[in-house]
Amino acid sequence: MFLEAVQISKRFPGVQALSEVDISLAAGEIHAVVGENGAGKSTLMSILIGLLKPDKGDIFIDSKKVVLHNPIDAQRMGIAIVPQEINLVPMLSVMENIYLGIEPRTLGGLMVDWKRTEREASALLERMGESINPKHKIKDLPTAQRQLIQIARAFAFKSKVLILDEPTASLTIRETENLFKIIRTFKSQGGAAFYISHRLEEMKExxxxxxxxxxxxxxxxxxxxxxxxxxxxxxxxxxxxxxxQEPRKYQRGAGRTLLRVENLTRAGEFYDVNLELHEGEILGIAGLVGAGRTELVKCIFGDSIASHGDIYVGSKKIIPRTPKVGIKNSIGYLPEERRRLGVFPLLTVCENMTLPMQRQIVSAMGINKRKETALAREYVEKLSIKTKDLREKISNLSGGNQQKVILSRWLLIGSKIVILDEPTRGIDVNAKAEIHNLLKHLANQGLGIILISSEIEEVIENADRILILHEGRLKGEVDPKQTSQEEILKICLT
Ligand SMILES: Nc1ncnc2c1ncn2[C@@H]1O[C@H](COP(=O)(O)OP(=O)(O)OP(=O)(O)O)[C@@H](O)[C@H]1O
Ligand SMILES: [Mg+2]
Incomplete structure (x- = not known):
């Protein structure tokens, strides 16, 4: 075995995250680790990369016992990680992020060889099947591309062992296929990897x-x-x-119109989008990465501003210049990238659910602190959120459980229109089914839900109608009962 971890235990205050876990990795092996949210996957990987110290247990590399004090130790021994949450410097370029700390150097190591850095970054990205300009800033890239850059960074380390903690969470089928190709090449050259994913079908592959x-x-x-x-x-x-098994209450598209969007355009991102969302309806928006789905819903919520077009909530025209406008008009928005936009890492679970910016609304609804806590507790229960208690810092929760906390934020204040951008990314199968059940339940209570997901199957299974957005334009509407993944991809691409 190239790497062996024996009897690893790790305790956090109030939770035994790992108990006497054995795991090993042979050269040329892809070893998957699966488990529900909070099962301990990321904790185990953090120990293997030297980010956390185990309370008990030993790590062996090439049969020699090693102590990893920090990630640099691990790196020296040939272990690199693609962390679960994207961890790049937004203001730096793609190539700077890929080679940060390991830039090719010239003049005896004195100067970074930028020409070579660029060349190597290009070659690496090309191998990954991506045409991303290495000079672009990370902040200008969509989430999926950021994730690819994070993966490219791990490959740039030329490690023997890669730890991939949910690398495909925001990738589409095509990008995932490309990633698998690279992993296979890496493997055929003797590289090995731990692979974490909630997409269990990937395991077979x-x-x-x-x-x-x-x-x-x-x-x-x-x-x-x-x-x-x-x-x-x-x-x-x-x-x-x-x-x-709850039967759906509303006929397809027959409920009152909650939201109407007319000719909405944001230059460079999407054009002339018309749509209606009805009471009791789950409206899916399908499309490939870069189709403009996230940009579209951000404009509806007020997180960015449309160039022209109109938005009506009920019969009232709204001009969402800030998220406040969205919130005031009963629109809830679960953003795609939870770490950057959704989670307040220093606040507790309860505080993250009942965010300060919603305070006004909360008090207008006559909800006091006690009721708020009771509500928060109710949602912890309803969504099976795994947390020691409501006062736990949200950053101590596993990724999937953080997502559930943010989702409850909007449910808790009674949004009528809920926009969910990749709501089950990184969420385990069981919690995912719970969230799907919950969406249907909420629709039955008269909410209108917009569902965006890169997993086309998820949209087909849950939406009542599906709009297809491609390169910023609506290309049609399909009935989920009579469509397939192939048909939707075909509509996108023709
Ligand atoms: N720094 C920390 N402090 C306190 N508790 C923590 C900390 N990190 C993780 N935990 C807890 O340890 C347990 C295991 O978490 P971990 O992140 O390893 O789960 P996971 O299997 O990666 O889940 P997910 O699929 O949601 O990413 C959880 O109960 C989590 O709340
Ligand atoms: Mg994890």
Whole structure:
């Protein structure tokens, strides 16, 4: 075994994140780690990269015991990570971010060789099937491309072991395929990887071995050749998944119009978009990365400003110049990139649910502090949010559980229109089913929901109508009951 971790335990105040976990990695092996949100996957990886110290347990590299004091130690031993949350410097360029700290140098190491950095960055991105200008700033790139840059950075380290913590979360099918191609090449050259993903179907395609964690313990090891996705889920959750049987209340598109968008345009991003959202409806917006979906809903909420076009909530015309306008008009918005836009890392779970900027509304609704806490507790229960208590800092929750907290923020203040941009990214199968059930339940209560997801299947399974946006323009509407992933892709591309 190239890498071996033995009997690893790690405790955080109030939670045993890992208990005596054994895991190993052979050269040329892709070893997947799966488990529900909060199972301990990222904690285990943080230990293997030297970011966290285990309370107990040893790590061996090439059969030699090592102590990793920090990520630089790990890097020296050939281990690099693509972290779960994007961790790049927005103001720096793509190539600077890829090679930060490991820039090719010239003049005996005195100067960064920018020409070579650019050349190598281009070549690397090209191998990944991406045409991203290495000189562009990170802040100008959409989330998916940022994630690709983060992956490129790990490859640039020329490591022997890669740790990929949900690398495909915001990638589309095509980008995921490209990533798999690169991983396979890496593997054929003797590289090995730990691979974390909530997309269990990926395991069959990429993993040689699957370790299942549940509540910090290793439950079992499976071979993706023989184990089905269903087997994995069963081991992860210890039970099957409960899909909602609740019948839908509203006829397709028959409810009152909650939101109407007319000829909405934001130059360079999307053009002449017309849409209506009705009471009791889940409206899906499908499209490839870069289609303009996020930009469109940001304008509706007031997070960016349209160049022209009109937005009506009910019969009232609104001009959303700031998110406040959206919030005042009962629009809730769950942004795509939770770390940058959604989560307030220094605040508690409860505070993140009942954000200060919503204070006004909250008090106008006659909700006092006590009621607020009760509501927060109710949603922790409803969405099965795994947290020690409401006063836990949100940054101590696992990624998926943070997402659930932000989702409850909007539900809790009673938004009538809820816009969800990739709501289940990074969320485990069970919690995902719970969120899907919840969306249908909320629609039955008369809410209008806009659902954006790169997982076309998710849109097909949950939406009542699907609009297809491609390169900033609406290309049509399909009935989810009579469409398929292939048809939607075809409409995008023709
Ligand atoms: N710094 C920390 N302080 C306190 N508790 C923590 C900290 N980091 C993680 N935890 C807790 O440890 C447990 C394991 O979290 P971890 O992030 O490893 O889960 P995960 O399997 O990666 O989940 P996800 O799929 O949501 O990313 C969770 O209960 C989490 O709340
Ligand atoms: Mg994690």
């Amino acid at each position: 990429i993993a040689d071995r699957v370790t299942v964690l549940r509540d910090g313990k290793k439950v079992t090891e499976l071979s993706p050749k023989t184990a089905s996705v269903h087997d994995m889920i069963e081991k992860m959750v210890g039970k099957g998944i409960a899909r909602s």
